[in-house]
Structure formats: C-alpha cells, structure tokens
Amino acid sequence: MTTALVTGATAGIGAAFAHRLARDRHDLVLVARDxxxxxxxxxxxxxRHGVEVDVLRADLATDDGIAAVEERLADHARPVGLLVNNAGFGLRGRYLKAPVADELRMLxxxxxxxxxxxxxxxxxxxxxxxGGVVNVASVAAFLPRGTYGxxxxWVVQFTEGAARDLAGSGVRxxxxxxxxxRTEFHGRAGMRTDSIPGWMWLDADRVVDAALRDLGRGRTVSIPDLRYRALMGAARLVPRSALGGISSRAGRKYGPKRGGTPDGA
Ligand SMILES: NC(=O)c1ccc[n+]([C@@H]2O[C@H](COP(=O)([O-])OP(=O)(O)OC[C@H]3O[C@@H](n4cnc5c(N)ncnc54)[C@H](OP(=O)(O)O)[C@@H]3O)[C@@H](O)[C@H]2O)c1
Known part of the structure; x- marks a missing residue:
C-alpha cells in the first residue's frame, strides 16, 4: 500500500481521513502543529491498524512549516501516493471584524x-x-462568504484547473x-452553532468515505451528501443578492466566550 500524507490530521476531517486510510492499510505521515x-x-x-505512522510538526501558516512538508513530499526515497490538504480554520466575525493579519494567515x-x-x-x-491529491474546500466555495468562502x-478553481492540466498523467x-x-472547527473559532439545524450536520467519517469513493470515480469536485448536492443545485437558481443574505447569516453567530463582543449576526 502507498503512503498517505494528511495535513490537519489530529482532529475532525483530517483525523477521519487518517483513520480510514490506516484501516485501508496505508502508511501515514500526519501533519499538524500540536x-x-x-x-x-x-x-x-x-x-490499532499495524501501519507505519510518521509525524511531522509544521505550522502551515509559516514558510518554514510549508517548506518542511514540501521537502517530505519531494523525498524520492519515501514516496507519497496520496496527499490530503485538509488543515484549515474559520475566523470569528464578519469582514472588518477579523484582523487583516488573521485573514492573511487564512490565505x-x-x-x-x-x-x-x-x-x-x-x-x-x-x-x-x-497518485492522488484531495484538497479540502467547502460548500462555502459556492457562496458569498468572506475570505473563508x-x-x-480558490481551492476549487485551482484543483479543477490542475486536474484538467494533469489529465492522462495518472495523477488525480x-x-x-x-x-x-461536526468537528473542532466551530469551537476553535468561537462560533455558536445552535442556529444550525440538525439535518445540516454531516459526520466526518461519512464525508471521508464519500470523498475516497469520488476520488476513485475520477471526480474533480466532490460534494458529500445528497442534501448538500441538492442545496448547491438550488443555490445556482437563487439570485446572488439573495444568496449573499442567507449565506452571510448561516452559522455565523458568535458566543461571547472567546474574547471580543458577540456580533450576534
Ligand atoms: N467542520 C466543518 O463544518 C467544515 C466544513 C467544510 C469544510 N471544512 C474544512 O475542513 C478542513 C478541516 O476542518 P475540520 O472541521 O476538521 O477542523 P478541526 O477539527 O478544527 O481540525 C483542524 C486541523 O487542522 C490543523 N491545523 C489548523 N491550523 C493549522 C496550521 N496552521 N498548520 C498545520 N495544521 C493546522 C489542526 O491541528 P493543530 O491545531 O494541532 O495544528 C487540526 O488537526 C478545513 O480546511 C476546513 O476549512 C470544515
């Protein structure tokens, strides 16, 4: 089996990728800061799975951190067959509420x-x-939703373009x-999630199963779960101005706990 490198592998979707890939007998390189x-x-x-697991501590918001992972990926002696670019985070607050430095860190x-x-x-x-590369984006890619969206x-556009350029090379x-x-994502950003209806929540393991199935089928964009595929299909029919109003409210309530004033969105 090949080696898979997963960024942001200590929590949430990245941890679910690591579990599933280990179960499938891939050796692993896990990347995160902690x-x-x-x-x-x-x-x-x-x-649990008897596979080889290396760890690589790297902060992907820094040049040194990115360079360390680049170096590991370029190592011909220890080839990586699957890369999962998953590390990411959300920001508390709408545009102009979050410091520009944090927005730059996100980019x-x-x-x-x-x-x-x-x-x-x-x-x-x-x-x-x-080889294969999975770049974890979000349905926010299709909605007007600040620097995060x-x-x-960008992740979706870049990945689709690169996939087209590499078509026929054997690299997906x-x-x-x-x-x-449901992950640590919203809690880490200090977001309140109580206004998000239960049916909108996905399970990380199921997201990963759908992702690997779609990668195997040669898809270049994967939207796990029928409900979200239907929603994104409907979103194409809604005027962009109305979509902006809905999107900027969804999941953007902030609790008073982690500093700052709640903007109540
Ligand atoms: N949860 C959702 O609702 C949702 C929906 C759509 C898309 N996504 C996307 O899915 C991806 C994973 O999110 P998640 O929900 O699984 O989040 P999570 O539970 O908060 O996990 C984030 C992971 O990324 C790592 N990480 C964060 N910043 C990093 C940095 N600067 N350098 C290296 N590693 C870093 C964290 O570990 P350390 O803190 O130790 O570095 C952790 O392992 C993100 O790209 C997110 O945008 C999430």
Missing amino acids: RDALRRRAAELHD KVHCEAVLRLTSAAAVPMQERGR ASKA LMALCPGFV
Missing part, C-alpha cells in the same frame, strides 16, 4: 500551502505515473466540498 496530539494519534493508529494556510504542497506532491507523482473558491486531483461537519 506535537503531543500528533504523537497520540500516530500511536493509536499504529497500535497562507488555505491557498499558499495548498498550492505549494500540491505542486511538491504532483511532480514525483507525475514521474511515477500515479473566497479561499475555498479532487476538491472536497463538505457542508457543516
């Missing part, structure tokens, strides 16, 4: 890191004539666009 969480996750996956993690890591992985994959729209690229998934 070294202890990485070690715990690696030990658990090795003990670094969601866009620059994804571009550089995809490229570092795709070159040796192309030479070997096989814009960064995820796919953008994964989930809706709301």
Whole structure:
C-alpha cells in the first residue's frame, strides 16, 4: 500500500481521513502543529491498524512549516501516493471584524500551502505515473462568504484547473466540498452553532468515505451528501443578492466566550 500524507490530521476531517486510510492499510505521515496530539494519534493508529505512522510538526501558516512538508513530499526515497490538504480554520466575525493579519494567515494556510504542497506532491507523482491529491474546500466555495468562502473558491478553481492540466498523467486531483461537519472547527473559532439545524450536520467519517469513493470515480469536485448536492443545485437558481443574505447569516453567530463582543449576526 502507498503512503498517505494528511495535513490537519489530529482532529475532525483530517483525523477521519487518517483513520480510514490506516484501516485501508496505508502508511501515514500526519501533519499538524500540536506535537503531543500528533504523537497520540500516530500511536493509536499504529497500535490499532499495524501501519507505519510518521509525524511531522509544521505550522502551515509559516514558510518554514510549508517548506518542511514540501521537502517530505519531494523525498524520492519515501514516496507519497496520496496527499490530503485538509488543515484549515474559520475566523470569528464578519469582514472588518477579523484582523487583516488573521485573514492573511487564512490565505497562507488555505491557498499558499495548498498550492505549494500540491505542486511538491504532483511532480514525483507525475514521474511515477500515479497518485492522488484531495484538497479540502467547502460548500462555502459556492457562496458569498468572506475570505473563508473566497479561499475555498480558490481551492476549487485551482484543483479543477490542475486536474484538467494533469489529465492522462495518472495523477488525480479532487476538491472536497463538505457542508457543516461536526468537528473542532466551530469551537476553535468561537462560533455558536445552535442556529444550525440538525439535518445540516454531516459526520466526518461519512464525508471521508464519500470523498475516497469520488476520488476513485475520477471526480474533480466532490460534494458529500445528497442534501448538500441538492442545496448547491438550488443555490445556482437563487439570485446572488439573495444568496449573499442567507449565506452571510448561516452559522455565523458568535458566543461571547472567546474574547471580543458577540456580533450576534
Ligand atoms: N467542520 C466543518 O463544518 C467544515 C466544513 C467544510 C469544510 N471544512 C474544512 O475542513 C478542513 C478541516 O476542518 P475540520 O472541521 O476538521 O477542523 P478541526 O477539527 O478544527 O481540525 C483542524 C486541523 O487542522 C490543523 N491545523 C489548523 N491550523 C493549522 C496550521 N496552521 N498548520 C498545520 N495544521 C493546522 C489542526 O491541528 P493543530 O491545531 O494541532 O495544528 C487540526 O488537526 C478545513 O480546511 C476546513 O476549512 C470544515
């Protein structure tokens, strides 16, 4: 089995990818910032599934962090057959509420890191004539939703374009666009989620199962779950101005807990 490298592998969707890939007998390289969480996750996956699990502590909001992962992906002696660019985060507050420095950090993690890591992985994959890259975007890519939505729209556009350019090379690229998934994402950003109806929540393991199925089918964009495919289909028919109003409200309530004043959205 090949080695898979997963960024943001200590929690949420990344942890679900790591579990599923270990179960499928892939060796793993897990990337995140929290070294202890990485070690715990690696030990658990090795003990449970008997696969080799390396950890790589890297902050993908920094040049050094991105460079360390690029170096690992370019290592011909230890080829990576599947890259999952999953690390990411949300920001508390609407436009002008979040500091520009935080928005830039988001672009670094969601866009620059994804571009550089995809490229570092795709070159040796192309030479070997096989490989896969999953870039985790969001349904927010299709909605007017601040820097977060814009960064995820970039991920989708970039991935579709690169997939087209590499068609026939044996390297598959796919953008994964989930809706709301129960993970640490919203809590970390200090977002309140009580206004999001239960039916809108997805399970991370199911999202990952759908993603790997779609990658196997050669899809370049994957929207897990029929409900979200229907919603995104309907969104194409709604005027953009109305869509902006709905989208800017959904899931954007902020609790008073983690600093700042709630903007109540
Ligand atoms: N949850 C949702 O509703 C949802 C919906 C659509 C798309 N997504 C996307 O799915 C991806 C994963 O989100 P999630 O919900 O699983 O979030 P999560 O539970 O908060 O996990 C985020 C993971 O990313 C890592 N990470 C964050 N910043 C990083 C950095 N600068 N460098 C390296 N690693 C970093 C975290 O580990 P450390 O803190 O240790 O670094 C953690 O392992 C993101 O790209 C997100 O935009 C999420």
